[in-house]
Amino acid sequence: MSTAGMSTQETELADRVRDRLSELHPGVPVGELRTLPGGHSGLTYSVTAGDAKYVIKAVPTGQRAVGRNDVLRQARVLSALAGSPVPVPGVAALDTVQPAWFAMDFAAGEAVEPVLDEPGPPPATARARMLEIASVLRRLHDSDISTPGLDASEPLDAAGELDRWSRTMHAVPEELRPGGEELLARLAQAVPGDVPPVLLHGDFRLGNVLCVEERAVAVVDWEIWSVGDPRIDLGWFLLFADHRNFPQLGRAVPGLPTEAELLGAYLDGRSALPAMDWFRALGRMKMAAIMGHNLRRHREGKHHDPDQERLPPTIVAMIRTARDILG
Structure with missing residues (x-):
């Protein structure tokens, strides 16, 4: 996982993510953390581990894990809904050490608001x-x-x-x-x-x-x-x-x-x-x-x-x- 251009805090997060995903996927390469655009709370990245792809949600460095930044609370509701009639991404890993983070399965699809977003679906x-x-x-x-x-x-x-x-x-x-x-x-x-x-x-x-x-x-x-x-x-x-x-x-x-x-x-x-x-x-x-x-x-x-x-x-x-x- 490349750390070029990352801050010290991002490098530490990348190391922690790499270590945990390497445990889940022994022997396969773990890719770089790539910032996902559009998020308005916490830090959001995508990362690959072999053929698997994940979204990482993390508490911003120096901020408290409260409100919109409480990523473990987000992981809790996703875990509670796993296997329910409500479709949600699966939680693959979480790390409670501050700044906390969790990994959820990358869900392919588009989230488009028809009356506000361009281009919209048919x-x-x-x-x-x-x-x-x-x-x-x-x-x-x-x-x-x-x-x-x-x-x-x-x-x-x-x-x-x-x-x-x-x-x-x-x-x-x-x-x-x-x-x-x-x-x-x-x-x-x-x-x-x-x-x-x-x-x-x-x-x-x-x-x-x-x-x-x-x-x-x-x-x-x-x-x-x-x-x-x-x-x-x-x-x-x-x-x-x-x-x-x-x-x-x-x-x-x-x-x-x-x-x-x-x-x-x-x-x-x-x-x-x-x-x-x-x-x-x-x-x-x-x-x-x-x-x-x-x-x-x-x-x-x-x-x-x-x-x-x-x-x-x-x-x-x-x-x-x-x-x-x-x-």
């Missing part, structure tokens, strides 16, 4: 994938949360989720979130009652599900998994069904399922979940808060990214349509 394929992963989300929510490894902190409920994201929204300057205060007030006036908690992915959408043709082969990016109200996951997933939610960012894809069709695929004949409109509005508020936060950081010079200047119309649309949904 419209018929995009439609089939969205309906497919609606049923995957159902199976995820049907997981037994008493399974060892799926223990989590206090379950997320509607009130807690609203409080958390209201703080994020309030950190965004008011001029970047017109109508945001009214939306927060209306959400706070009608917080739904609880339903039984389930396993939550936290960012469930096609961009986090690897697909081959029309089939989902692996749900990935488990950094913010938790246990809580299933409508939190569902309201977020439905947000990505319509390009009109993303002015200047989204693209029209003919034939994508409507939110009603996706809900039907998720429920699969079961009783409808109450207060879904509230959670649909909550999902839009969360997206507006995230985009407003990113735009603020750009304008303050904390993270220079001129592409963030495309966000204001979508932030406005998210807040407006959330208020419309609430009636």
